Amino acid sequence: MIRTLFVLLVLLVLAAAATSVIPHLKMRTELDGAGLEYARRGLEDTGSINLVTAVIVAYRGLDTLGEVVVLFSAATSVMLILSLFPLGRGPTDPSFIVAHTARVLPAPIMLLAVYFTTHSHLSPGGGFPGGTIMASAFLLVMLGSSSTPAGSKILPALEALSGTTFGLLGLWGTMTLGQFLNNRVIGIGNPGYLVSAGIIPLVSLAIGVKVASEFSGIFAAFRKSGGNR
C-alpha cells in the first residue's frame, strides 16, 4: 500500500516537472551553439564528410576515449563475475539449418562490418555500429556450435591492442601538433575519398575492434560459464 502510494507520488512529481517544461518548449528551426560551429567548420577542420564521425572521433575524441573505458569496465565486470561464479548446464547441439547458416553467413557479415568501420568518414556507420556488427558475426559462430569458439582466446589481446592503438594515435597528435587526437598529423587529403580525413579511419577501426572484442568477450564468458558439451 505504502509502496503503491510512493510509486504514484514519484511518477506524479516527474509528470509535474515535465508539464512545467511544456510551455517553454518551442520548435528549433536554426542551428545554434556547438552544432552550428561543427556544421560550418567540420569539413575543412577534419576532412570528414560525415559530421557525426567528425564530432565523435575528432572534436569529442577525448570523451569517446572515456566512453570506451566505461565500456571496458562494464565488460570486465561481467567476465570477472562469470569466471568467479560458473553457472553450469551446457547448451544442446544446433539443428541442421542453424549449423549451416552459421558456417556460411559470418564472412559476409564481417565484410559488412569492415565496410562500415573503415568508411566511417564517407557514409553512415563508424566504430560503434561496425563493432557491434562484428560482435554479431562472432555471435553467429557461437550460435552454430555447442562449445566456445576457438578464436575467443585472442579476444583479450585484441582488446588491449586496439585500446593502446587509440591512445597512441591520440598521443601522436600531442607530440607533433600539441593537441590530443588532432587528425591532421598525416594531412587530411581530399575529402570524399577513402584515404582522407587524416587518422579518422584508423581511430574508427580501433574503436570498432575494441567494441567488437568487448561484446564478443561478454558472449564468450556467457558460453564458458554454461560449460561446454
Place this chain on the structure above:
Amino acid sequence: MNVFYWTVAGTASGLIIVGLWGVLTRKNILRIGLAFTIADTGVNLLLVWSGYLPGRTTPILNGDVPAAEAVSAVVDPLPQALVLTSIVIGVAVAALFVVVAVLASRRLGTADIRRMKELKW
C-alpha cells in the same frame, strides 16, 4: 504546428514514463531490466529529438548537400554523436544487470524482488 516533431517528443516521454513505472512496480527482476531498457530507448529518442530540425537532412556532406550550404541544410550532429555512445553503454550496463540478476536469483532461489531481502537496506 508540426505533427511529426511533437509526436516523437510525446512517444519518447511516454516510453520514459512507462519504463520508470515498470522499474518501480514490477516483481520479476528480469522484467525490471526490460523496463529499464525501454526507458533507455525513450531517453535516446528524446536526445536525438532535441537535435532534430524539420525539413533538413542527414549531416553527411556528399554531393547531395554542398558543404557551403551545410549550415542551413543539415540537422544538429552533436546530439547524434552523444546518443551513439549512449546506446552502446546502455547495452553493456544491461549485460551487467542481467548477470547480477541471474546470480542473485540462483543464490536466493527466486526471481521475485520482494524476496531478495539481502538487497534491502
Place this chain on the structure above:
Amino acid sequence: MNNTLAFVSVGLMAGGIFLAFLRLLVGKTGPDRAVALDTITLISTNLLVFIALFEERSMLMDVAIVYSVLSFLGVLALARYLDGGLR
C-alpha cells in the same frame, strides 16, 4: 516521387505491420510472437528502402542493409533459444 504512389505504398506496408503487430500482442505462444517479429522486421526493411527513395539520398540504403541482416540474426538467436542453445 509521385505523391499518391507514396501514400498508397506506405499505407499498405503500415497495414501489414499493423496486422503482424496484433499477432505480436495477442499471440498465444512464444514462437507465434517470434514469427510475428520476423514479419514486422521484413516489412520494415521495405519501409526503410522507401524512406531512402523518398529522401532521394542513396546512402540511407545502408541502414536497410544492416536492418535486414541483423533482424535475421535476431530471429535466428530466438530460434536457437527455443531450441535450447542459449543455456
Place this chain on the structure above:
Amino acid sequence: MNPSLASALAVFLGGMMLAASVVVLFVRDLLSAIIITGMISLSASVLFLLMDATDVAITEASIGAVLATLIFLWGKGKMGGRE
C-alpha cells in the same frame, strides 16, 4: 520526405511502441516480453531514420535486434523455471 507522410508514419510507429511498452509490463510470459522489447528497439530505429539520424539508426538496429535481445534471452535461460 513528405511532411504529412512522415507525420502519419510517426503517429503509427509511436502508438505501436507505446502500446507494446505497456504490454511488456503485463504480458505473462517473459519470453514474449523480451520479443516485444526487441520490436520496440527496431521501431525506434525507424524513428531515428525519420529524424535524419542515420548513424544512430544503424547502431540501434544492431544493438536492439541482436545484442540486447540475446543478453536477456541468455538471462532467462539461466534462470530456468524461477519466475
